[in-house]
Amino acid sequence: MDPHLLTTFVTVARHGSFSAAAAELGYTQSAVSQQIAALEADLGLALLGRRPVKPTAAGRRLLEHAGPLLLRLRAARADVLRAAAVPGHRLRLAATPLALNPVLAMRLARARAAQPRLEVTLHTRGAQEVAAMVAGGEADLGLADGIVAPSDPLRLPDTGPITTVGVTEEELVVALEAGHPLAGRASLRLADLVDARWLQTPLCPLTRLRDLVGEGFPVALDYRGDDVRTVANLVAAGHGLTLLPASALPPTPTAMAARGVPLGAPRLVHRVELLHGALPPGPAADLAHALSG
Amino acid sequence: MDPHLLTTFVTVARHGSFSAAAAELGYTQSAVSQQIAALEADLGLALLGRRPVKPTAAGRRLLEHAGPLLLRLRAARADVLRAAAVPGHRLRLAATPLALNPVLAMRLARARAAQPRLEVTLHTRGAQEVAAMVAGGEADLGLADGIVAPSDPLRLPDTGPITTVGVTEEELVVALEAGHPLAGRASLRLADLVDARWLQTPLCPLTRLRDLVGEGFPVALDYRGDDVRTVANLVAAGHGLTLLPASALPPTPTAMAARGVPLGAPRLVHRVELLHGALPPGPAADLAHALSG
């Protein structure tokens, strides 16, 4: 159960190929084969079926543990190093596409104005990756967003010892094309839209809506990307509906733009949370404070 | 950050000595010294001060991560092996001293009567150890107890992927000596007892009461053991008060025995939870079902 072997194992499982994993990890096929053999010998179990290379039942079980385990290992290392590091003036942020909303962008700007020497780099990633980057020390601060009932916390995957604090909550709107029959309404009830045509996007996964409201929400178009403007254009062209924070749509819609109709019921908000590890006094802690408002 | 080195590190930190850790781990002093040196070199930080051997700030931080990390590693291994193991007729239970109350003892007896070939071994341990044994696969089922508001879950330390289900909740009594001025009351309010003389015991840690009610609960005697009868005898002899599940005191008190006065307020119960990992069909699953009632 050497982490080294575990890493190789998850890589092989992910690629479904020893040789591809070897290429990614910088080993030879042979080394990977030996590592898997060693892991299987250690546990006394077959973890992978060969030809095709596919996890066995035991292998799938181990895979469920291996990811979080390796993440926690990196997180521990990062945390110890972070606590001992001298705070520099380089800050690495990671945020989901909708997390850096106007309010937070403004707070970030104010914080930077107060500390002109601060160098900031920002990465856009998925929520899980943001959490993993913060836990693993690749980012100092993370921002993740999601749709929840007011003042409920986001349900982020467990990625180890991370602190999360809510920073903003914003009204949600149903985004639909300008000519849509419902576009003129003052507000909409989600329950009335279970049979509408919906966009499946990472920004508003329909599984989340089903969790909150129940079955329904058929997929009219599945967008596998994270560009908000693309989503807005898809909506405007009538490909389907989606839920967005009000600030993600232009305030004065043109003829070609998507309309946002406030979501009346259920009471849901777009929540953004700040993620961080231990914060020794320094620019990271200052910025965390600034972003929290 | 090899788990091997981590294990050595926590052992050294626990003993405050390289040589003692070496003896426990079956290494030479020299090997331990080299392992710690390797870990410190890997992180680029001093983890232990020498003479006396004591963790540095970074070392303390690493210690906080190392324990859970190593536990999860063992837990992952145990889980994979457990899922693949053929169910035998040997069952290992671990329980806190107050967890195997009369109700559960009876359920266990019924389950054993139904499966006469079942061999059961039972260990009494602290709650954290019970959880660790279950997570690490050293026990098939665990029982842990604690004091909570009705139907609240116990707050067990995070010991990895473990399932917990409540199995019993029982009335709590204030245990006090027969001649105590309050012994005749029909019920007592905990808030009125914040200034009484209390026993500090692992069975009813006063910190828990302070969590629930607030400051107070001075320590009159600190018992570092887990024997319920000893606690009852201490109470009977007037060393102090404690909280016990009603079933832990004899139902018809003699002159020398401790009295139990029902706890009227706040509404608290003695809750027992069953802990287990993944349960493939077999005796362990059957017993878990039997214990759940």
Added chain:
DNA sequence: GCTAGTTACGGCGTCCGTAAGGATC
């Protein structure tokens, strides 16, 4: 000078790479 951790050095085991060997499509 005694106790306890560190450093030097040598042997053994581990792990990887090269290359040949099978198994499956």
Added chain:
DNA sequence: GATCCTTACGGACGCCGTAACTAGC
């Protein structure tokens, strides 16, 4: 027969033990 994993073998490195060294009490 091509692809892909496994096995055999050799070299390098890592890790531990013995033993000499050193720092505090």
